[in-house]
Amino acid sequence: MATISGTDAKTWLLAQADFLVKLAGRKLWSDQDVTTAAALLKSADASLGDMNDPSLITARRALTEDIASLATVSQVDYDGIILKVNQLSNQIDNLRLADNNDDDSPMDSDSGELSSSLSEWRINLQKSWQNFMDSFITVRRRDETAVPLLAPNQDVYLRENLRSRLLVAAQAVPRHQEETYKQALDNVSTWVRAYYDTDDATTTAFLEDVDKLSQQNITMNVPDKLASQPILEKLMQTRVRNLLAQPGVAAEQEAPASAPAPDSAPQGE
Numbered sequence: 621m622a623t624i625s626g627t628d629a630k631t632w633l634l635a636q637a638d639f640l641v642k643l644a645g646r647k648l649w650s651d652q653d654v655t656t657a658a659a660l661l662k663s664a665d666a667s668l669g670d671m672n673d674p675s676l677i678t679a680r681r682a683l684t685e686d687i688a689s690l691a692t693v694s695q696v697d698y699d700g701i702i703l704k705v706n707q708l709s710n711q712i713d714n715l716r717l718a719d720n721n722d723d724d725s726p727m728d729s730d731s732g733e734l735s736s737s738l739s740e741w742r743i744n745l746q747k748s749w750q751n752f753m754d755s756f757i758t759v760r761r762r763d764e765t766a767v768p769l770l771a772p773n774q775d776v777y778l779r780e781n782l783r784s785r786l787l788v789a790a791q792a793v794p795r796h797q798e799e800t801y802k803q804a805l806d807n808v809s810t811w812v813r814a815y816y817d818t819d820d821a822t823t824t825a826f827l828e829d830v831d832k833l834s835q836q837n838i839t840m841n842v843p844d845k846l847a848s849q850p851i852l853e854k855l856m857q858t859r860v861r862n863l864l865a866q867p868g869v870a871a872e873q874e875a876p877a878s879a880p881a882p883d884s885a886p887q888g889e
Contacts, residue, residue: 682848
């Protein structure tokens with residue numbers, strides 16, 4: 621039965637470490653999964669440790685530095701962000717539409733009553749003119765932007781549009797599409813402020829959550845390279861080249877004994 625030699629076992633462990641480091645790089649840069657990348661680097665270091673080879677100290681030192689570098693990365697709770705966005709989607713039906721009733725009271729003005737004093741004829745004339753103009757032009761106080769009117773049953777479509785934008789934001793999180801994520805939340809904030817009662821406590825809390833999520837970064841500043849990766853690649857090339865350069869041990873084969881030549885048949889007289 622064939623057995624694995626010590627050299628083959630060490631080469632296999634080195635190849636395993638090289639593969640784990642490459643996989644850690646893909647998890648780090650494609651998925652921004654720092655936790656998994658760090659675990660893979662630790663497994664690679666364990667493989668090198670099993671080789672018990674002092675010549676690998678440089679590679680193991682680089683692995684230690686890479687692991688320490690990942691430990692300093694501020695991680696983003698992607699699952700938590702998605703859950704909060706989904707929770708906002710469930711709260712949309714609780715939002716109260718803004719009332720479109722305008723305050724019909726005119727602006728405050730001085731009393732329009734005329735004085736009986738002849739010395740105040742100028743003031744009386746001014747008040748008379750003002751009362752006359754008020755019957756044609758009425759200036760009303762409006763401290764806020766007018767709320768856009770919604771057609772009957774249009775609030776159903778508005779709520780679905782809000783859910784759609786929140787869904788876009790949630791889907792952008794695992795894809796690290798920060799611009800799409802923030803734009804979708806900005807749309808939600810704008811529509812809620814335009815059509816819903818911002819004085820209502822539920823709406824206020826909803827907008828606060830949207831603003832907090834909008835300020836949340838969904839990308840991480842991860843290292844752009846791993847110091848251990850080129851070192852292990854070079855080690856692999858060197859070890860495999862040396863392994864292939866070793867002459868194979870030829871198996872000894874015994875030559876079969878040649879059979880004796882048959883005797884010649886006697887010739888008849």
